[in-house]
Amino acid sequence: MLTQEEIKQLVAKQAAQLVQNNMTIGIGSGSTIFWLIMELGKRVKGGLFFRAIPTSRKTAALAAQCNIPLAELNAVTNIDITIDGADEIDPQLQLIKGGGGALLQEKMVAAASRELLILADASKLVKQLGKFPLPLDVIPFGWKQVQRHIRETYHVEAILRMEDDQPFITDHGHYILDCPFQHIEHPDILTYDLNAIPGVADNGLFVNMADIALIGYPDGKMETRHR
Numbered sequence: 001m002l003t004q005e006e007i008k009q010l011v012a013k014q015a016a017q018l019v020q021n022n023m024t025i026g027i028g029s030g031s032t033i034f035w036l037i038m039e040l041g042k043r044v045k046g047g048l049f050f051r052a053i054p055t056s057r058k059t060a061a062l063a064a065q066c067n068i069p070l071a072e073l074n075a076v077t078n079i080d081i082t083i084d085g086a087d088e089i090d091p092q093l094q095l096i097k098g099g100g101g102a103l104l105q106e107k108m109v110a111a112a113s114r115e116l117l118i119l120a121d122a123s124k125l126v127k128q129l130g131k132f133p134l135p136l137d138v139i140p141f142g143w144k145q146v147q148r149h150i151r152e153t154y155h156v157e158a159i160l161r162m163e164d165d166q167p168f169i170t171d172h173g174h175y176i177l178d179c180p181f182q183h184i185e186h187p188d189i190l191t192y193d194l195n196a197i198p199g200v201a202d203n204g205l206f207v208n209m210a211d212i213a214l215i216g217y218p219d220g221k222m223e224t225r226h227r
């Protein structure tokens with residue numbers, strides 16, 4: 001039986017093979033994507049040329065260490081594919097993302113891409129989204145108003161994400177509120193409503209965005225799911 005880390009490595013290795021010469025790709029964030037970057041680094045060493053739009057500073061730094069050429073989102077007109085991880089994946093390939101706090105940039109890069117491929121081990125599969133607390137990316141000014149709105153509207157206690165006893169700060173200087181909705185029945189409606197709250201930059205629901213998910217299992221099998 002493979003460990004979770006070995007499964008992540010396996011799906012990352014498979015996904016890295018999809019990248020072809022001269023492509024522009026989006027590279028997600030997180031521990032699964034760490035392995036993707038390692039595999040892509042090997043392919044760069046082998047002579048493959050592509051350029052990548054990173055979805056976080058961490059990803060940009062890792063990719064640079066692996067000699068992967070980087071480009072800015074504003075500098076490109078086409079992204080062939082974005083490869084990213086997820087925190088929850090439902091049967092329709094609707095996602096919760098943002099466990100690493102990079103959801104805003106991840107969603108912007110994914111939205112600009114022709115295709116979004118999600119890599120995950122099978123523990124991320126759920127029947128219904130919501131067990132994983134939904135991250136909201138919020139502007140620090142007035143974040144408590146957003147928290148109050150979530151409490152009064154949904155009866156959900158949004159928790160300010162902390163790091164080393166300080167609020168966690170995103171790459172864009174924002175805060176993250178983690179919202180334990182438990183059961184999200186209509187992700188399409190919820191994403192729309194949450195983003196309408198003043199002060200919310202974005203939320204971690206990725207609705208109708210993922211095209212394919214590559215899922216790895218402890219026995220070494222891999223499954224491809226399409227939306």
Ligand SMILES: O=C(CO)[C@H](O)[C@H](O)COP(=O)(O)O
Binds near residue numbers: 086
């Ligand atoms: O959305 C993300 C970061 O904002 C990640 O893709 C998500 O948290 C999954 O991470 P991991 O591969 O470490 O489980």
